[in-house]
Amino acid sequence: MLTLTVHEARIAMGRPFRHARMTRRETASVLVAAEYDGETGWGEAAPREYVTGESVDSVLAALHGRELPDAVVELLTAPVTEALVGLAALGLPELLGEPGRPAPAAAAALETALFDLICRRHGVDGLRALHLAGYGDVLAPEPAPMPVSTVLDLSGAPVARLSALSGAARAAIPHVKLKAGPEAAPVADLVAEVTALLPDATVSVDANCAWEAEEVLAQAPRLLAAGLSWLEEPLAARRWGELARLRRAGLPVMLDESFSSADDLAHCTAHRAADLLNLRVSKCGGPLQLLELARAARTAGLGVQLGVQVGEVGPLWAVGRLIGTALRAPVAVEAGRQDEWFPDLPPLTAPAYRVDRAASRAPALGGPGIGLRPTRALLDLCTPGFRRPWTAPRPDAPHPARPTAQDSPPEGRQ
Template sequence: MKPTLDVLDVRTAQVPLHRPFAHARHAHARSGSVLLTLRWDGVTGWGEGAPRPYVTGETVAGTVQALRALDPSALVALLDGAADFPGAVAALAAVDLPRLLGGLRPLPAAAAALETALLDALCRRHGLPVAAVLDACPWAADVLTTENVPRAVSEVVDLSRTPTEQLSALSSAARARLTHVKLKALPDPEETAARALQVRGLLGPSVRLSVDANGGWPPDVAERGARLLRERAALDWLEEPTAPRDWATLRRIQQGGTPVMLDESAMDPTDVAWAAATGAASLVNLRISKCGGLLPTLRTAVRARELGLRVQLGVQVGEIGPLWSIGRTLAARLGDVVAVEAGRQDAWFPTPLTDPPYAVDRQHHTAPPPAGPGHGLRPTTALTTQLTD
C-alpha cells in the first residue's frame, strides 16, 4: 500500500513565562515554539520546533509559513518503500529536511518540528519509544551507549537573577550534587568574571563552570573576557564568545588557553568541520531544534567525535514538549557528553502543558525521558487553549 502523509495542523505556542529568562542577546518573556500535528499512515504524530532569529535566522511566522507550504507528497515520495521500522528510519535520515523546507537557506527549526512529528508517528505505529530510532542508526553506534545512562543536568544561571540568589535557593545537598553550572555573560567581561567568582565561592573548584556569551561580545572583548575568566575563575570553557563563525577570533581564544564551545556557530557537520580545521573550538553545543531534529543532531555528534570535539546537549528556552522529550532521549544514550541541559519549564510554566508533565528532580539534578510509545507526550488543555494560528 502506498504510504500516506497529511499535515493536519500548524500552530504557534507563545505561552507567557512565569518569570523571564535573559542573556546577552535576548530576554525571553514567553515561549516561541511552532507545533505541528500530522498523520503518517493513519497514525498521528506531534512535533515541535523553536525558531530563534539570533540562532538560525528563523522566525515563528516564517517557520509556520514553511511548514504550511510543504507538499506532503514530495516527502512521501522520498520515504516510499520503507516498509519496516529500520528502513523508515534510514529513509528519513537520508532526507535533508532543513533544505527540503528552505531550499538554499536551510530551516532547521522548521525541520525539527516536522521530524519530531514524523518520528512520533512512526514510533507509535510500531509501538516503540523514540529511543528505538537510535538503535536503528548503526552509523551512530560509536557515539551511543547501548542502554540509558542517568545524566546529571546542568544548572543554568541567566541574567534575571544573581548566581548567589539562584544557587543559594538550592539545598546544601542539592548544591553538593551539581556537576556543571553555565553562567550567562553580561556585556562587561569584568562583571561577568565577578559573577563567575560568586559561583566558585559557592561551589568550589570541583564543579565544571562555563560562561555563555551568546555571540554578544565583540572580538576584543571576547579575548579579554576569556583571559579574565580563565585566570580569575578557572573557567572550564567559554561558549560562543563572539559573532558566529568568526573562526580567527575563536582560534586566538583557544590558543590563549581557553577552550571554546560552539553553539550558534555550529548548526550542522559542515560547521563542525570548519571549526576543527581552523582550530576554533574544542567543544560543540548540540540542540535538537538548532540542528534540524534528532537525526541531524546525531549526525553532527558523529562528525564532532570523528574530529576530536566533545559535545554538550543543550535546549532552547521554553521548549513546550516534543523537543525536550526527544532531547532527553538522546541525552540518556549519547556517550561522552561534557554536560546536559534540561531547561526550567517547571518554573516557567507552573500549569503543565503536556501529559505527562515536564519534571526535573532538582535535588538530584536528573531528568529522565518519558516512557513511550513515540516521544511519550500529548498536549494538555492548558496548552491547546493558548495555541494561535
C-alpha cells in the same frame, strides 16, 4: 493519507529569561502533528532568528509551502529500520529551506513528528529507534537519568540562587552555565564565586555573541584563574579566526550560534576555532540530524553539550530528554526550566515535565517514540495554523498538487 496539523504556541512565561542579547517573556514555538492511518506523531520547532535565521512565520511558511518528495509518505509503510534510516537521509533542512539557506528549525519539527509517528506505528521505544536508525556508536544501549546542568540567566543573582540551595543540592549539580552581560570584565569574579560554592562542578560562561575579541583576550588570564571550564559563543557568530585566537590564549571555546550544520563544523575544524559544540534539536534539524552532527563532532575530536531552546513547550524537550539519557559522554546536558516558566499552568504534556532539582537528574520518559503527547491544555493555548494533506503516491499517479491552507484545523489527538 499523511496529514500535518500545525499550531503556533506563544505562551507567556512565568518569569523572563534574560541574556546579553535579549529578554524572552513568552514562548515562540510551532507544534506539528503528523497523522497517518489513525496514529499521530508530534514535533516542535523553536526558531530563533539570531541562531538559524528562522522565525515562527518562516517555519509556518516552510511547512505549508515547500514541496516534499513522495518518499516522505512512502516511509510510513516501510519496515521500521528502513523507515528510520530513510528519514535520516531525507535532508529535511535543505528540502524545507531555500537555495543556500537551510531551515533546520522547521526540519526539526517535521523530523521529530515523523520519527514519533513511525515509532508509534511500529510500537518501538525511542531509544531503540535511534539505534535502528544507525546511531548506536554515539548512544548507550540503555537510558539512565541524565545529570542536568543549572543554567542561571540575568534575571536573578546567580550566587544568591546557588547559596539558597542546600549543601546536598549544590553538591549534586554537575555543571553551571552563567549567562553573561554585555561586558566581559565583571565575569571572572562571578566565576570565582561560583567555583568556590561548587568546587566539584564545571562552570561555563555564555556570552551569546556579545563580546569583542580584544576584551575577551584581556580577561583570559583572570577567567582561567577563576576556574572557567569553557566559554560559550563569546563573539559575533562565525568569526572563525578570532575564535582561534581565543583558543591560542588558552580559553576553551564552545560554539552555539556559530554552529548548526556540517558546513559550520567544516569551517570550525579548518580554523581550529572551537573545542566544544552545543547541540540543540531545534537548531540542528531534528533528533537524527543532531546525532549525525554529534558523530561528526566526535570524529573531529570535539566535545559536545546537549542544549535546549528557552521556552520549549513539549515535543522538543521530550526528544531532547530521549537523547540526553543515552548520549555518550556529553560535557553537559540541559533540560530547560519549564517548572519555572509555566508554574501556574496545568500540565502542558502527558507525562508532565519533571526534573529532580535536588539531585539534578532527569529520568527518561519511556514509551513509544518521544514518549509524550501535548495535553488539551497546551493545544487550547495555541493558535491554529493550518492542515496540510499529502496523498500516498500511486506508480501511475501524477505528482499531487500543492495543498492549500484551511482556517480551522481539527483538534490534535491527545
